[in-house]
Amino acid sequence: MAKTFKKPEALSDQSTHYCPGCTHGIIHRLVAEVIDELGIRGRTVGIAPVGCAVLAYNYFTFDFQEAAHGRAPAMATGIKRVRPDLIVFTYQGDGDLASIGMGEIIHAANRGEKFTTIFVNNTVYGMTGGQMAPTTLQGQRTTTSPAGRNVEEVGMPVKIAELLSALETPAYITRQAVLKPKYIVRAKKALKKAFQYQIDGRCFSLVEFISTCPTNWGLTPVEAIKWAEDNMLPYFKLGEYKTPDDVEED
Amino acid sequence: MGKILMKGNEAIGEAAIRAGCLNYFAYPITPQSEVAEYLSRRMPEVGGVFLQGESEIAVGNMLFGAAGCGARVFTTSSSPGISLMSEAISYISSAQCPVVFVNIVRGGPGLGGILPSQADYFQATKGGGHGDYRLLVMAPASVQEAVEMVMTAFPLAEKYRNPVMILGDGLIGQMMEPVEFPEHLRTEPSNKDDWATNGMDTRKSNKPNLVKSLFLSAELLEEHNVILKAKYDRMKQEEVRYEPYNIDTDYQALIVSFGTMSRVCRTVIDDLKAEGFETAMIRPQTLFPFPEEPIKQAALKESCKIVLSIELNMGQMVEDVERSVQGTRPVHWYGKAGGDVPTPEEVIDVIKSFF
Numbered sequence: 001m002a003k004t005f006k007k008p009e010a011l012s013d014q015s016t017h018y019c020p021g022c023t024h025g026i027i028h029r030l031v032a033e034v035i036d037e038l039g040i041r042g043r044t045v046g047i048a049p050v051g052c053a054v055l056a057y058n059y060f061t062f063d064f065q066e067a068a069h070g071r072a073p074a075m076a077t078g079i080k081r082v083r084p085d086l087i088v089f090t091y092q093g094d095g096d097l098a099s100i101g102m103g104e105i106i107h108a109a110n111r112g113e114k115f116t117t118i119f120v121n122n123t124v125y126g127m128t129g130g131q132m133a134p135t136t137l138q139g140q141r142t143t144t145s146p147a148g149r150n151v152e153e154v155g156m157p158v159k160i161a162e163l164l165s166a167l168e169t170p171a172y173i174t175r176q177a178v179l180k181p182k183y184i185v186r187a188k189k190a191l192k193k194a195f196q197y198q199i200d201g202r203c204f205s206l207v208e209f210i211s212t213c214p215t216n217w218g219l220t221p222v223e224a225i226k227w228a229e230d231n232m233l234p235y236f237k238l239g240e241y242k243t244p245d246d247v248e249e250d
Numbered sequence: 251m252g253k254i255l256m257k258g259n260e261a262i263g264e265a266a267i268r269a270g271c272l273n274y275f276a277y278p279i280t281p282q283s284e285v286a287e288y289l290s291r292r293m294p295e296v297g298g299v300f301l302q303g304e305s306e307i308a309v310g311n312m313l314f315g316a317a318g319c320g321a322r323v324f325t326t327s328s329s330p331g332i333s334l335m336s337e338a339i340s341y342i343s344s345a346q347c348p349v350v351f352v353n354i355v356r357g358g359p360g361l362g363g364i365l366p367s368q369a370d371y372f373q374a375t376k377g378g379g380h381g382d383y384r385l386l387v388m389a390p391a392s393v394q395e396a397v398e399m400v401m402t403a404f405p406l407a408e409k410y411r412n413p414v415m416i417l418g419d420g421l422i423g424q425m426m427e428p429v430e431f432p433e434h435l436r437t438e439p440s441n442k443d444d445w446a447t448n449g450m451d452t453r454k455s456n457k458p459n460l461v462k463s464l465f466l467s468a469e470l471l472e473e474h475n476v477i478l479k480a481k482y483d484r485m486k487q488e489e490v491r492y493e494p495y496n497i498d499t500d501y502q503a504l505i506v507s508f509g510t511m512s513r514v515c516r517t518v519i520d521d522l523k524a525e526g527f528e529t530a531m532i533r534p535q536t537l538f539p540f541p542e543e544p545i546k547q548a549a550l551k552e553s554c555k556i557v558l559s560i561e562l563n564m565g566q567m568v569e570d571v572e573r574s575v576q577g578t579r580p581v582h583w584y585g586k587a588g589g590d591v592p593t594p595e596e597v598i599d600v601i602k603s604f605f
Binding site for chain 1: 316
C-alpha cells in the first residue's frame with residue numbers, strides 16, 4: 001500500500017519542545033513541506049531567532065544559524081550577499097521581529113534582500129513567559145500589562161504586514177493564519193510562493209502567520225484558536241499585501 | 251611592486267582585498283569612513299561584496315551571517331561603532347566564526363572626539379561584549395604595519411576560528427605613508443566544510459551544519475567555554491608579537507607603548523640617548539595575547555629602575571604592564587585622553603621627573 005502522508009524529509013525525528021496546542025509545529029511542517037516540494041534542502045540555510053523558536057534547528061534537516069535577538073534579517077543579509085545561490089529564510093516571532101529587530105527587518109526589506117522571512121505573530125513574548133509585545137492587542141492582559149494593554153500609554157499594536165508593504169522595494173508581503181485547515185492550506189500556498197520568488201531571484205518576501213500561544217494566553221488550545229479568530233483576525237486582516245508587479249495574484 | 255603613497259584607511263581596504271577578502275560590510279563613522287568609500291569603488295572592480303548596513307548593530311550581524319556560511323569577511327569602524335558591534339562580536343566569538351574587525355580608535359567615552367586615541371584598549375583586550383571571550387588584537391604603528399597586520403589577520407582568524415581585531419587609531423587611519431603590499435601574505439580561505447552553513451549540496455554532505463551560541467545545559471556550556479579558553483591559551487603560546495627598541499643598552503627606564511604613541515616614544519628614546527641617558531621600549535604588536543614575559547624579562551634588567559606605560563588614554567594598558575612586571579619594578583603610567591598626542595618633550599620631562 002502506498003504511503004499517502006509522511007513526515008517531510010526536511011523535518012527531523014526529534015519531538016519539539018513547544019507547548020501543547022502551539023502553532024509553531026504547524027508552521028515548521030509547512031516550511032519543511034515547501035522545502036521538500038521545491039527540492040532546495042541541500043542549499044537552504046535557516047536562521048533561528050531568540051524566542052520560542054530558538055531551537056528550531058533541532059527540528060529541521062538542513063543548515064541553520066542562530067541569530068542574536070532581532071538580528072536575523074541582518075544575519076540573513078550577510079549570508080545572502082556572499083552566497084546568493086543559497087536559499088535563506090529567517091524564522092522570527094513578534095518580540096524578535098517587531099520590537100528589538102524592527103530596524104533590521106525594515107532595512108533588509110527596503111534594500112530588497114533576497115531572502116524570506118517567516119513571521120510568527122501570537123501577540124506575546126512566548127519564551128520569556130508571556131510579556132507584552134508590540135503586537136499585543138488593545139486591552140489584552142499579559143504579564144507586563146496585567147490590567148490589559150493600555151494604548152494611551154504604549155500605542156496601538158503594530159501591523160507588520162501593512163507597515164512593510166508601505167515600502168516600495170519588497171516583492172511579496174502576505175498575512176496568513178494557521179488556525180484552521182482552510183487557513184493552513186492558503187498559508188502553505190503563500191509560503192511556497194515566497195520561497196519560489198526567492199528561487200527566481202526576486203527580492204524580499206515576508207509571510208506573517210497569525211498564531212496562538214495557549215500557555216501564555218491562559219487558554220486551552222481550542223479556546224486559543226477561537227480567541228485568535230475572534231480577536232486577532234479583525235485587527236490583523238489576512239491577505240496579500242504586496243505582490244511582484246508582474247506576477248498574477250491567485 | 252614598489253612603494254606607493256597611501257592614506258592609512260585606504261591602504262587597510264586595499265590590504266584586505268590583497269589578502270583575499272572580498273566581502274566588506276560597514277557603517278560610516280569618522281575617522282575611518284574612507285575605508286568604506288574606497289571599498290565602495292574597489293569591491294565591484296574585483297567582483298567582491300560591498301554593503302553599507304543601516305547600523306553597526308546590523309553590520310556586526312551581517313558579518314556573523316557571512317562568516318557563518320564560510321565567507322572571508324571584514325569590517326572597519328571606530329569606537330562608538332565597535333560598541334554597537336560588541337553584541338555581535340560576543341556571538342561571533344562563541345559561534346567561533348572568523349571575522350576581521352578594524353577599529354580606528356577615536357577619543358571617548360560617549361561621542362568623545364574624532365581625534366586619535368587608544369581609549370579602547372580595555373574594550374578590545376578585555377571584551378566589550380558579554381561573556382568569556384577574547385579577541386586576538388593587533389596594534390599597528392605605521393600604515394605599512396597596518397597593511398601587514400590586516401593581511402595576517404585573515405589566516406589567523408581562520409586558524410583559531412575567532413575574531414581578530416586590528417586596533418589602530420585616527421592617526422594611522424588618516425596619515426599618508428609609503429606602503430608596499432607584500433604578495434606573499436595572500437592566502438586562500440581555509441576549508442570550512444566541517445562547520446560552516448555553506449549548504450549541504452556545496453559540501454556534498456547530508457549532515458546539516460549549525461552555527462550557534464546557545465548551550466542550555468550547564469555541562470555543555472562548561473565544555474564549550476573550556477574549548478574557547480584552550481584557544482585563547484594557545485594564542486598566548488603561539489601569537490605573542492612585540493618589537494624591542496634600544497633593549498641591548500643599560501637602560502634605566504623601560505617604556506611600554508604601542509601604536510602611534512610608540513612612535514613618539516622612539517623619538518624620546520633617541521633624544522635621551524643623545525643626552526647620554528639610556529631608555530628602552532617594548533612595543534606590543536599584539537595586545538592580546540600580551541607580551542607579558544618579554545616585558546617581565548626586560549624590566550628585570552639590573553640597570554632598569556622603572557617601567558612606564560605610555561598610552562593615549564587615561565591608563566589602561568598599565569594594568570597589563572603591572573601584571574607582567576609582577577611587582578619587581580615600580581610601574582608608572584603617563585598618557586593623554588587622545589586627540590592631543592603628547593610630544594617627545596612632554597614624555598622626556600615625565601621620565602626625567604623620576605630620576
